[in-house]
Amino acid sequence: MEAVVCGIDPGLAITGYGVLRASGSQPPTVIDAGVCRFDVKGSLESRLVAIESDLDAILSENTPDIVAVEQLYAHYKHPRTAILMGHARGVILLVAARRGIPVRSYAATQVKRFLTGNGRATKDQVQRAIQATLGLSEIPEPPDVADALAIALCCSTDSDATAIADLRPMEPMEVVE
Amino acid sequence: MEAVVCGIDPGLAITGYGVLRASGSQPPTVIDAGVCRFDVKGSLESRLVAIESDLDAILSENTPDIVAVEQLYAHYKHPRTAILMGHARGVILLVAARRGIPVRSYAATQVKRFLTGNGRATKDQVQRAIQATLGLSEIPEPPDVADALAIALCCSTDSDATAIADLRPMEPMEVVE
Numbered sequence: 533m534e535a536v537v538c539g540i541d542p543g544l545a546i547t548g549y550g551v552l553r554a555s556g557s558q559p560p561t562v563i564d565a566g567v568c569r570f571d572v573k574g575s576l577e578s579r580l581v582a583i584e585s586d587l588d589a590i591l592s593e594n595t596p597d598i599v600a601v602e603q604l605y606a607h608y609k610h611p612r613t614a615i616l617m618g619h620a621r622g623v624i625l626l627v628a629a630r631r632g633i634p635v636r637s638y639a640a641t642q643v644k645r646f647l648t649g650n651g652r653a654t655k656d657q658v659q660r661a662i663q664a665t666l667g668l669s670e671i672p673e674p675p676d677v678a679d680a681l682a683i684a685l686c687c688s689t690d691s692d693a694t695a696i697a698d699l700r701p702m703e704p705m706e707v708v709e
Numbered sequence: 710m711e712a713v714v715c716g717i718d719p720g721l722a723i724t725g726y727g728v729l730r731a732s733g734s735q736p737p738t739v740i741d742a743g744v745c746r747f748d749v750k751g752s753l754e755s756r757l758v759a760i761e762s763d764l765d766a767i768l769s770e771n772t773p774d775i776v777a778v779e780q781l782y783a784h785y786k787h788p789r790t791a792i793l794m795g796h797a798r799g800v801i802l803l804v805a806a807r808r809g810i811p812v813r814s815y816a817a818t819q820v821k822r823f824l825t826g827n828g829r830a831t832k833d834q835v836q837r838a839i840q841a842t843l844g845l846s847e848i849p850e851p852p853d854v855a856d857a858l859a860i861a862l863c864c865s866t867d868s869d870a871t872a873i874a875d876l877r878p879m880e881p882m883e884v885v886e
Contacts, residue, residue: 577806580799584807593885604792611788615781623803625796629754630761660790 536563538596539684540587541676542620544579545572547587548676551594552666554688564594567676576616580623587627597616599628600687602679603637638686648685658682713740715773715860717764718853719797721756722749724764725853728771729843737841741771742854753793757800762803777864778806779856780814807848813865821862835859 534555541548549564568586570579591599593687601624604614628635641651647661659678665685674679711732727742745755745763768776778801779793795798807810818828824838836848836855842862849855 575806575812576803577812580803581807584803609789614788614792619799619802620790622799623797625754626757626761626800626803629752630758635752635754645848 535598535688536594536596536621537600537684537688539589539597539600539682540595541683542587543676544576544583544616544620546674546676547583547624547686548674548678548680549587549590550672550677550681550684551590551596552688557579557611558643559630559665559667560685560688562681564590564653565672565681566672569696574638576619580619583620583623583689584627586619588631591628591631591633596633596639597699598636599624599633599688600636600638602643602683603639604677605640636687638683640692643682643686646689647682648701682697712774712865713771714777714865715768715771716777716857716859716864717801718779718843718856719781719794719801720853721753721760721797722747723853724760724797724801725816725850725851725855725857726764726767727849727854727858728767728773728860729819729858729865736844737862737865739845739858741763741767742849742858744853746863752757753796757796758779760797760800761788761804764801765808768804768808768810773837775811775813775864776801776810777813777860779820779860782817799877811863813867815867820863823866824859834860 534553536551536553538549538551547568549568552560553563554560564597568583570582581600601621604617604621625635644658645651646654647653647665648657659675662668662681662685663671664677666681672681712729713728715726715728722746727736729739731737739874747759770801778798781794781798802812819859821835822828824830825834825840832852836852838864839858840848843858849858849885851883
């Protein structure tokens with residue numbers, strides 16, 4: 533069982549991404565990771581166009597088997613922010629789905645619990661867990677990269693998700709470009 | 710001053726659209742109107758792919774000068790619904806913006822006040838106002854079409870928005886396809 537998983541931490545100013553190769557027998561390895569930055573003075577729609585273009589390039593280059601995206605929390609203190617984030621997340625799901633790449637969503641608490649055993653772990657605890665699990669010499673920066681790698685790690689151990697990756701060569705999904 | 714305005718009422722099951730030709734001297738006329746229906750048993754991402762494809766075809770056919778979309782209300786009783794709607798709205802803004810079509814947002818209360826003088830008008834009052842303003846023999850059905858036409862009507866009288874349409878031949882926006 534081997535799968536390339538792309539984790540995405542969606543944002544309208546910065547979107548983090550982290551691509552891992554996961555195999556059952558060895559620790560996951562980082563293939564690619566980074567952030568896309570968007571002009572915070574630009575309109576919402578111009579940023580969505582930038583997200584589409586940047587993410588499409590990342591998926592084209594890394595050809596992941598699965599894309600894992602953080603679930604938005606419905607009880608945000610700032611509902612307007614959550615709705616705006618929904619716009620970015622919608623474009624991210626679109627770009628993955630029209631390439632025929634299955635999408636998985638994980639709640640932030642689920643990702644934290646997987647990495648540290650505690651759904652309410654601090655940012656610092658999560659970052660150190662990522663560093664240890666991936667054997668990195670430094671903590672990934674900015675935090676958006678660490679969050680994206682955390683989502684990818686969580687997905688890479690999700691047997692439901694990686695089973696999809698195993699099935700893909702036998703049951704290719706339609707790719708709409 | 711003449712502008713073709715496409716109003717959109719975003720939804721993940723049904724998205725309504727209404728395209729009007731507005732001119733300063735005459736009542737607006739309906740060029741096109743209808744709904745796109747999405748498989749409610751389909752995944753969120755598969756519906757977003759369908760929204761992209763259907764809306765792109767509508768914009769390609771009608772070549773509007775402006776796209777007007779209802780603003781999502783940040784204080785929904787159901788924040789999860791508002792976030793999901795944000796996904797659809799994000800794809801709609803993306804499809805318009807990458808064709809270089811300016812996007813305008815209007816709050817539901819603003820649309821109702823424009824059509825009836827009352828920001829808390831009932832659905833029935835709004836539908837009858839649309840029927841009268843556009844000189845239609847029947848109330849547009851389903852309600853999603855009426856809502857989309859209402860947003861387009863509101864935008865067609867917004868001098869800021871239609872001024873953009875006037876400027877477009879002189880200042881074409883970059884079209885990213």
